[in-house]
Amino acid sequence: MHQLNKPWRADLIIGISLIVCIAGYFGLLNYYSFDISSDDALYFQRALSHFSVLEFSPHFPGYPGFVWLERLIHSVSQHPNSNVVVSFLSAIALTFSVFIYCYQRIKTKLWALFAVLLFLLQGNIAELAFNGLSDASALWFFSLYLLFTRFTPTLTATNSGTTMTSTITGTTVAIISGLLLALCLATRPSYLPLAASAMLLTLFYPSKYQSNYKQLGWQIISITFIGLICALYVFMQDGWAYLEEGQRFTQGHFAIWGNTANTTDSLLSQWLTALINTYSAFGLGLLTLILAIGLYVTRTRGLSILACCWLAWIIRGQNPENIRHLAVFSLLLPIISAQLLEHFDHTQRLRPGLTIFSTMLLITLGSHSLKQFTAQENAPVLQASQFLNTMNKQQLIISNYNIDNLRHNLPQHVVLDRHYQNSSNYQTQQQGYWRLSSNQLDNEDLVAQFKGRFLGERSLYLYYFDPYHLTPYYLDIQSL
Amino acid sequence: MNTKIVKSFILSFFVLLFSAQSFAYSYAAAGKEPLIEGREALLQALSANDYTAVNTAYNSMRAEFVYFNEHHGMNVDKKMEIAISEQDQQGIVTALIMTMKAEVMRRLEGAEQNINDYQVAKVLVVKSKLFIDLLAADLTADNRQKADIAIRGALASIGNPGVFGVGQKPADLTSFIEFRTALQNALAFTLPDAPTK
Numbered sequence: 001m002h003q004l005n006k007p008w009r010a011d012l013i014i015g016i017s018l019i020v021c022i023a024g025y026f027g028l029l030n031y032y033s034f035d036i037s038s039d040d041a042l043y044f045q046r047a048l049s050h051f052s053v054l055e056f057s058p059h060f061p062g063y064p065g066f067v068w069l070e071r072l073i074h075s076v077s078q079h080p081n082s083n084v085v086v087s088f089l090s091a092i093a094l095t096f097s098v099f100i101y102c103y104q105r106i107k108t109k110l111w112a113l114f115a116v117l118l119f120l121l122q123g124n125i126a127e128l129a130f131n132g133l134s135d136a137s138a139l140w141f142f143s144l145y146l147l148f149t150r151f152t153p154t155l156t157a158t159n160s161g162t163t164m165t166s167t168i169t170g171t172t173v174a175i176i177s178g179l180l181l182a183l184c185l186a187t188r189p190s191y192l193p194l195a196a197s198a199m200l201l202t203l204f205y206p207s208k209y210q211s212n213y214k215q216l217g218w219q220i221i222s223i224t225f226i227g228l229i230c231a232l233y234v235f236m237q238d239g240w241a242y243l244e245e246g247q248r249f250t251q252g253h254f255a256i257w258g259n260t261a262n263t264t265d266s267l268l269s270q271w272l273t274a275l276i277n278t279y280s281a282f283g284l285g286l287l288t289l290i291l292a293i294g295l296y297v298t299r300t301r302g303l304s305i306l307a308c309c310w311l312a313w314i315i316r317g318q319n320p321e322n323i324r325h326l327a328v329f330s331l332l333l334p335i336i337s338a339q340l341l342e343h344f345d346h347t348q349r350l351r352p353g354l355t356i357f358s359t360m361l362l363i364t365l366g367s368h369s370l371k372q373f374t375a376q377e378n379a380p381v382l383q384a385s386q387f388l389n390t391m392n393k394q395q396l397i398i399s400n401y402n403i404d405n406l407r408h409n410l411p412q413h414v415v416l417d418r419h420y421q422n423s424s425n426y427q428t429q430q431q432g433y434w435r436l437s438s439n440q441l442d443n444e445d446l447v448a449q450f451k452g453r454f455l456g457e458r459s460l461y462l463y464y465f466d467p468y469h470l471t472p473y474y475l476d477i478q479s480l
Numbered sequence: 481m482n483t484k485i486v487k488s489f490i491l492s493f494f495v496l497l498f499s500a501q502s503f504a505y506s507y508a509a510a511g512k513e514p515l516i517e518g519r520e521a522l523l524q525a526l527s528a529n530d531y532t533a534v535n536t537a538y539n540s541m542r543a544e545f546v547y548f549n550e551h552h553g554m555n556v557d558k559k560m561e562i563a564i565s566e567q568d569q570q571g572i573v574t575a576l577i578m579t580m581k582a583e584v585m586r587r588l589e590g591a592e593q594n595i596n597d598y599q600v601a602k603v604l605v606v607k608s609k610l611f612i613d614l615l616a617a618d619l620t621a622d623n624r625q626k627a628d629i630a631i632r633g634a635l636a637s638i639g640n641p642g643v644f645g646v647g648q649k650p651a652d653l654t655s656f657i658e659f660r661t662a663l664q665n666a667l668a669f670t671l672p673d674a675p676t677k
Contacts, residue, residue: 052635054602054603236642238640239598239599239641240599244599245603407613407616414616421520422520422521422524423520426523426524
């Protein structure tokens, strides 16, 4: 809520600081190359020229919203990996969203900058920007929806100045917010639990403009409209076979669950590990405290409930090996933190404590996040491909990760899927083979490690086995 | 009001907690393919030199072998049975590879016959790619690439149905036959009763 009586110079300084933060962070990130780092990203890249869910271009459910976005960016940039460019730009846009959301709703504008800093210092932002997948883009649409939505009682809304919603009618707001949610779902359908919990939540916060149920109705109509366009687009490419592929793909996930997992722990403890890896144990403690207090403070209760719903969802139904599923927290937690700290900032005697707390939070997350970055410019799968490409003679490579990428990058070599373990073992009885693994193998001599560039990008480990699996074969790489 | 909100969301929280699992993972199964699953079991048994298990594995996919004998005049079931009884590893693997190649070409043939039924044709060709991936080690690098180009070309030749005529691309039988022939050459395998051009 912009206050007109404030000197414009303060806004200018905050604006410049924001640009410096964003340009600095993402400018430094540009050190890394825009590589295709996973099979899913490769499928999105294929979708650039040819969309077909049946042909894994991209895989089910098709993500038409993201495919349209990458085609739009490709028409401007011509970058071969436009999907990575889209995820990178979306991460930048998301940072702006965090700022604008806080700027609109916070009196002390400095806390909006704090939210931006906290957002950027989270360990998983780089992965979100470079994964070439739909998370960042869908989350950006969701953040725009949040800008149109008020999860605070209307009484406080009137006190807190004007927002963009005050200049347009309730029906228009409902339609626009519905369309933004629809675009979020078109870009990433698995954000349905997030969208659904947000829509349900708005029912509990009376709108200034029209009945909540009427608003919900308009949102559902908007989502249905975009959903139909997406369905038409998908059916235009694949026809009814799309449904059969959906069934096959879904069943496949259940049957293959854990193919690349290297732990038998429960999902809950795996997620706890993922959270600690992302935020550090101390950082996670601080953020949990913020979330707990956020649930009790009226202003932050809405977003805190959303964060809890998302936590429930990922614990129940998402793969803990992909920390990109934590992106929803990456968006919500900095906003909740900034709003909470600003809320308590009005109490004079709490100020020193708040300063210490917020500094501690930034230092903890920042130092933990910085430790995760490595000097490699290329994605691990590309590093591995470059290594194996130095060999002229056909090699046998068995991998449990990035199979399609390896097949795409190494057409001269035989790449076998570790999922078919028995046949792979049989085929290696008579010849030496390379084993590429997303987890370190015990008691084996490592030939090379291809490090992930940042948190969330898995390192790959390369081994060589002789036909009898007795002694690792040491290669003189120079001679290759 | 606030208590009501909290209660409702505690309820929603638990509803979400026990909802069905999502399918947002990056790996898709091959689907139920007796030949792929049977091949895994058979090669594991061969690695262990356990011919009782080899026989069990073969029986799980015997119907596929018999099919090629009955419908395409290929003798793969007999070849396989003789190789198993003689404990001839090479013979077993040869019969298996031949059957897998036949599986690819049979699907391409099926797609050719159903070229105007988009859904049937496309699924048949897409699924044949699973077998080509498993045959990777048995093809030269050059033939692997040729097979890949042929499969992509065959898929493009099927066209697509569009919606109410929008986006419709008619199937191109001539080009499909060309790619099918290219795939035959890449796999160095032709069904005995394959249609000639």
